[in-house]
Amino acid sequence: METQTKLNVAGLDFVPYISHKEIAQRIEHLGTELNRDYEGLSPLFLPILNGSFMFAADLIRQICIPCQVSFVKTASYEGTQSTGKVSQLIGLEQDLEGRHIVLVEDIVDTGLTIASLLRGLENFRPASVKIATLFVKPEALKEDFEIHYRGFDIPNKFIVGYGLDYEGFGRNYRDVYCLAED
Numbered sequence: 001m002e003t004q005t006k007l008n009v010a011g012l013d014f015v016p017y018i019s020h021k022e023i024a025q026r027i028e029h030l031g032t033e034l035n036r037d038y039e040g041l042s043p044l045f046l047p048i049l050n051g052s053f054m055f056a057a058d059l060i061r062q063i064c065i066p067c068q069v070s071f072v073k074t075a076s077y078e079g080t081q082s083t084g085k086v087s088q089l090i091g092l093e094q095d096l097e098g099r100h101i102v103l104v105e106d107i108v109d110t111g112l113t114i115a116s117l118l119r120g121l122e123n124f125r126p127a128s129v130k131i132a133t134l135f136v137k138p139e140a141l142k143e144d145f146e147i148h149y150r151g152f153d154i155p156n157k158f159i160v161g162y163g164l165d166y167e168g169f170g171r172n173y174r175d176v177y178c179l180a181e182d
Helices: 020-037 053-060 112-122
Strands: 007-009 012-018 044-049 072-078 081-090 100-108 128-136 149-153 176-179
Touching (some): 020 053, 020 149, 044 053, 053 100
Parallel strands (some): 044 072, 100 128
Antiparallel strands (some): 007 012, 012 176, 072 081
């Protein structure tokens, strides 16, 4: 399957931005780092749905140490803009006390979702909480926290593909596309 030269998602035009090959190479590197850092610790990976599902699946396949996976679902987007409000839709089902947690996110732009989750997770008294994300938009960040494992730093552009969507569409593309400029 080749990268399309232009993509229309729910009425908006997108152009190729990052190929699936580049993504796979970066995820392999992140997996190596996580395996090294969590050896002997049996971390709990918490992918944040819906957007992180592809990244989480590929990242977890790189993990060769004992680990568990559970899911959290939040919402903070409307169209192409973050609403600035985070609502947790599905809570945690595991005991997190004393556990090493890795939050797995598709993209950190404003940081509001992760900051909200970090505050909420403190109540469960985990041993540690670290963040693994495929994309970071440094110029869009409104919160201050450490991102421990990052795939790509990107400009403040709207992207779809590889799990990221626009109006629920576009998640299925294996490459990442950015909104075409007029």
